[in-house]
Amino acid sequence: MPAHPNGSGNGKTAAAANTDAAYLRIQDVMKDFGGVKAVDHVSVDIARGEIFALLGSSGCGKTTLLRMLAGFETPSSGRIVLAGQDLAGLPPYERPINMMFQSYALFPHLTVWDNIAFGLRRDRLPKAQIDERVDAMLKLVQLGKFAKRKPHQLSGGQQQRVALARSLAKRPQLLLLDEPLGALDKKLREETQIELVNIIEQVGVTCVMVTHDQEEAMTMASRIAVMSEGRFLQVGAPADIYETPSNRFVADFIGNVNLMPGTVEVDEPDHVVIGAADCKHYVGHGITGTIGMPVTVALRPEKIHVSRHKPADEFNSVLGTIKELSYFGAFTVYHLELPSGQRLKVSQANVARHKDEELTWGDSVWAHWSRMAHVVLTQ
Numbered sequence: 164m165p166a167h168p169n170g171s172g173n174g175k176t177a178a179a180a181n182t183d184a185a186y187l188r189i190q191d192v193m194k195d196f197g198g199v200k201a202v203d204h205v206s207v208d209i210a211r212g213e214i215f216a217l218l219g220s221s222g223c224g225k226t227t228l229l230r231m232l233a234g235f236e237t238p239s240s241g242r243i244v245l246a247g248q249d250l251a252g253l254p255p256y257e258r259p260i261n262m263m264f265q266s267y268a269l270f271p272h273l274t275v276w277d278n279i280a281f282g283l284r285r286d287r288l289p290k291a292q293i294d295e296r297v298d299a300m301l302k303l304v305q306l307g308k309f310a311k312r313k314p315h316q317l318s319g320g321q322q323q324r325v326a327l328a329r330s331l332a333k334r335p336q337l338l339l340l341d342e343p344l345g346a347l348d349k350k351l352r353e354e355t356q357i358e359l360v361n362i363i364e365q366v367g368v369t370c371v372m373v374t375h376d377q378e379e380a381m382t383m384a385s386r387i388a389v390m391s392e393g394r395f396l397q398v399g400a401p402a403d404i405y406e407t408p409s410n411r412f413v414a415d416f417i418g419n420v421n422l423m424p425g426t427v428e429v430d431e432p433d434h435v436v437i438g439a440a441d442c443k444h445y446v447g448h449g450i451t452g453t454i455g456m457p458v459t460v461a462l463r464p465e466k467i468h469v470s471r472h473k474p475a476d477e478f479n480s481v482l483g484t485i486k487e488l489s490y491f492g493a494f495t496v497y498h499l500e501l502p503s504g505q506r507l508k509v510s511q512a513n514v515a516r517h518k519d520e521e522l523t524w525g526d527s528v529w530a531h532w533s534r535m536a537h538v539v540l541t542q
Contacts, residue, residue, distance in 0.1 A: 234257075275301070493513060
């Protein structure tokens with residue numbers, strides 16, 4: 164468990180959060196494929212208007228759970244309730260849900276306008292209502308001047324917005340996104356993340372998205388569920404999951420982290436000291452632990468500083484040798500070899516154009532960090 168409890172992560176009061184926290188309720192849902200539990204008894208309440216991300220590597224169960232929400236798979240056990248309605252037995256076309264696939268699944272022979280109108284026509288809405296709804300969607304995704312184009316005449320980002328407009332045109336109670344930006348290149352994906360969130364929030368639709376991209380989940384979601392082997396390992400706001408991971412898997416999966424095993428040597432209510440192979444960690448808060456207990460110290464690379472000079476504090480510092488460095492423009496990553504042979508990754512922001520003291524391969528440097536930089540993990 165983490166050394167101290169997670170914060171709330173959002174700006175809502177407890178009273179406000181309680182009123183809409185169970186708009187989508189997933190209750191003890193399990194999916195068994197021939198004795199293999201693809202989804203293993205997961206439960207979560209998702210609030211109205213929330214963007215909720217299922218994050219995990221391939222095969223963790225996130226897409227199976229999304230398909231159960233859509234109605235493409237039937238839970239082996241458990242309940243899925245949306246706005247008070249149990250979805251059990253409802254086929255996909257009767258659910259107030261729309262799903263946007265990674266491939267966008269646009270009809271190549273139809274114009275942008277007709278692609279967006281397709282579902283509305285199948286629902287036999289009056290022509291005037293279809294016209295009004297499609298025009299509103301085109302305005303929302305800023306594609307009005309492309310209405311008569313075919314999908315192949317659009318960029319990847321524009322196709323993605325057409326697919327989103329088509330998904331929102333039917334005004335679903337729940338929008339499902341399956342790797343929504345996976346087909347875009349890195350720069351376009353980063354630009355589209357914010358754009359997509361703004362559109363979803365403007366409409367006010369509740370959204371569940373599946374992604375294996377940590378940055379995408381951190382940027383887009385109000386809350387994240389980290390999945391592994393069909394289970395939720397941690398559910399929380401992006402900042403909570405990053406800053407206070409609940410276990411080694413989450414700490415290692417989200418972003419970069421240094422994991423340093425050690426044992427508790429001092430256990431006080433306001434601090435602990437943990438002895439590790441290369442240094443002693445002074446942690447500026449108490450943990451639920453005992454003297455001699457094995458723990459793992461998780462330390463993010465950007466929370467570590469490097470210098471040629473030995474820090475005054477006897478704790479939270481170690482001498483290492485720069486074995487590798489990578490320059491990324493905004494920051495530089497150093498890989499230090501410590502006396503034990505363990506590697507320590509350090510990320511330093513490049514705040515000055517020219518440094519007075521350039522660090523390079525083979526240099527001996529001191530790495531040091533604050534007394535509140537760590538997270539102590541007991542599992």
